[in-house]
Amino acid sequence: MSETTTAAVPWNPKRSTPGALARLLDNKAFLVFLCLLPAVGLLMVFLTYPLGLGIWLAFTDTHIGRGGVFVGFENFESLWYDQVFWGAVFYTLFYTTVATVLKFGLGLWLALLLNENVPFKSLIRAIILMPWIVPTVLSAIAFWWMFDAQFSIISYVLVDVLGWRDTYIDFLGTPWHARWSLVFANVWRGIPFVAISLLAGLQTISPSLYEAALLDGASSWQRFTKITAPLLMPILSVVLTFSVLFTFTDFQLVYAITRGGPINSTHLMATLAFQRGIPGGQLGEGAAIAVSMIPFLVLATLFSYFALSRRKWQQGGNDE
Amino acid sequence: MSKSTDEGAVLSWQSGPRRMVTVYLPLAIFIFILLFPFYWMTITTFKPNAELYDYKQYNPFWVVHPTLANIKKLLFETSYPRWLMTTMLVAICSTVLSIFASVLAAYAIQRLRFRGANAVGLAIYIAYLVPPSILFIPLATMVFQLGLFDSPLALILTYPTFLIPFCTWLLIGYFKSIPYELEECALIDGATRLQILRRITLPLAVPGLISAGIFSFTLSWNEFIYALAFISSSEKKTVPVAILTELVQGDVYQWGSLMAGSLLGSLPVAIFYSFFVDYYVSSLTGAVKE
Numbered sequence: 001m002s003e004t005t006t007a008a009v010p011w012n013p014k015r016s017t018p019g020a021l022a023r024l025l026d027n028k029a030f031l032v033f034l035c036l037l038p039a040v041g042l043l044m045v046f047l048t049y050p051l052g053l054g055i056w057l058a059f060t061d062t063h064i065g066r067g068g069v070f071v072g073f074e075n076f077e078s079l080w081y082d083q084v085f086w087g088a089v090f091y092t093l094f095y096t097t098v099a100t101v102l103k104f105g106l107g108l109w110l111a112l113l114l115n116e117n118v119p120f121k122s123l124i125r126a127i128i129l130m131p132w133i134v135p136t137v138l139s140a141i142a143f144w145w146m147f148d149a150q151f152s153i154i155s156y157v158l159v160d161v162l163g164w165r166d167t168y169i170d171f172l173g174t175p176w177h178a179r180w181s182l183v184f185a186n187v188w189r190g191i192p193f194v195a196i197s198l199l200a201g202l203q204t205i206s207p208s209l210y211e212a213a214l215l216d217g218a219s220s221w222q223r224f225t226k227i228t229a230p231l232l233m234p235i236l237s238v239v240l241t242f243s244v245l246f247t248f249t250d251f252q253l254v255y256a257i258t259r260g261g262p263i264n265s266t267h268l269m270a271t272l273a274f275q276r277g278i279p280g281g282q283l284g285e286g287a288a289i290a291v292s293m294i295p296f297l298v299l300a301t302l303f304s305y306f307a308l309s310r311r312k313w314q315q316g317g318n319d320e
Numbered sequence: 321m322s323k324s325t326d327e328g329a330v331l332s333w334q335s336g337p338r339r340m341v342t343v344y345l346p347l348a349i350f351i352f353i354l355l356f357p358f359y360w361m362t363i364t365t366f367k368p369n370a371e372l373y374d375y376k377q378y379n380p381f382w383v384v385h386p387t388l389a390n391i392k393k394l395l396f397e398t399s400y401p402r403w404l405m406t407t408m409l410v411a412i413c414s415t416v417l418s419i420f421a422s423v424l425a426a427y428a429i430q431r432l433r434f435r436g437a438n439a440v441g442l443a444i445y446i447a448y449l450v451p452p453s454i455l456f457i458p459l460a461t462m463v464f465q466l467g468l469f470d471s472p473l474a475l476i477l478t479y480p481t482f483l484i485p486f487c488t489w490l491l492i493g494y495f496k497s498i499p500y501e502l503e504e505c506a507l508i509d510g511a512t513r514l515q516i517l518r519r520i521t522l523p524l525a526v527p528g529l530i531s532a533g534i535f536s537f538t539l540s541w542n543e544f545i546y547a548l549a550f551i552s553s554s555e556k557k558t559v560p561v562a563i564l565t566e567l568v569q570g571d572v573y574q575w576g577s578l579m580a581g582s583l584l585g586s587l588p589v590a591i592f593y594s595f596f597v598d599y600y601v602s603s604l605t606g607a608v609k610e
Contacts, residue, residue: 022512031428031432031513031514035424036424036428038421039484042421043444043447046459049462050458050462051455054457057457057458113346113350116343118347124351125597126601127351129593129597130354130355133538135544135586137542137561138563138581139358142358142361142582143357145360145361145364145578146357148575151373151375151575153380153381156375192354245449250453251544255548270453274548278457283461293453
């Protein structure tokens, strides 16, 4: 390197030899290490380590302000006989399943509607994303007000405008009403994400496929099941994984609207973990509840991984 | 919001009236339901208490005597401006930190072609799937031991755990779209790797940087569970946490000021969003596609 530099002196006398630091930075191994250091370092310290620490805490009786000792499976044993915990598990599964099905059904419908040639499409798309942009807690407070027992606008419309009911609905006062109200709020917030992601997938499908199907006399239902659905499947599975994951671990909406009430009927595992762990001070038990979510998350992650790899195979297989 | 014009029916095989029922009507209902909470939030903010709780005399869908009392109360009788400043500080610092780390990581994974690059990329992707709900308890004990409890620094350091994976994946996608030949030319001309990153790759990846930046900013602005768990003193809270915990006092909810708080807390992101809609859409769909 230095020999070529000296040889080049006659026609480029100003070229300086690189300093030690510059040479170090051109060493690839060192450069890779340096580039990955901030990201990997931060994730190691504040993500991987706490993940391990959380699993360890689940096997101790740590309280706020005092370290705990290893107690084996004691936390999980007491949770096993805890009605509130099983109620939270049930509601988490119910909430995730119902909300995901509704979000995907309605989101797909909305995406299909937007994929028609509607005027002002980009404006409508921008408006539709609003519920997803605004902080969840703040829109949750708006829902809390709309679900008010005395002054709910929904009840007002049903009772005083349409006359379909005689009494105002107590949205958040009884367990099942509260459960469905929270699912509704979650679906409201989740539709835009699903719809816009699926719309992006729909737009990659070539119109010539539809034209060919039309010439062959396919009905609109056949066009949907034979062209749209299979070509949308890869992106659908990724969006589904994310949606299930974030609905399953949801916290904000329930904490803002009901805080787990009435009589613990709307606790999600995340809100129960928070209630036991931070205000309740029983960090060990809270961590045990949080750790109980991990098996479900691993399943979802594996699903996502295989969906992604299948997608690569499809890209290799298709010669469009 | 329903559009009754029938233009642009090039690829549609449906007649006008049928299209009205199958496309525009459902679309109008969707838009109405998705936007109604915001309308309700806004209208409640400007209602005086007399109208707020009297549906018999006043139509609840409109406001007869608009008042600024709720907003005035929020701005001058609570520490709302303080909360706004804290949230802004935390969001900007964690965004800058995450973008810095993500650019370097994405460049190394996508461009330096070292052995195991794919494994590192996959690990970062998996990190995105670890939700804050299972991390906040151990993080709370860590924050306490590090002496960061009740300090904005705790949030600035923990938010990157969900921002970095997202930004890195977004930027890997952008870097992939930049021709490698440009970098090879620069290498032949004697540029160092860091010069290439600064002079060639980054300027070409500016749209990706903007997407990652505004997305991180929004995610940090909306974050709730860490801010709830790590901050205890009233004046250091972020906007979402403060509105929920400081404005709800006792059993009588001040719906007027609660709605004013929600409206003003949503406005900064909503305005920010309206300037960068296309970047949001591209980063949302780009992140899903990668």
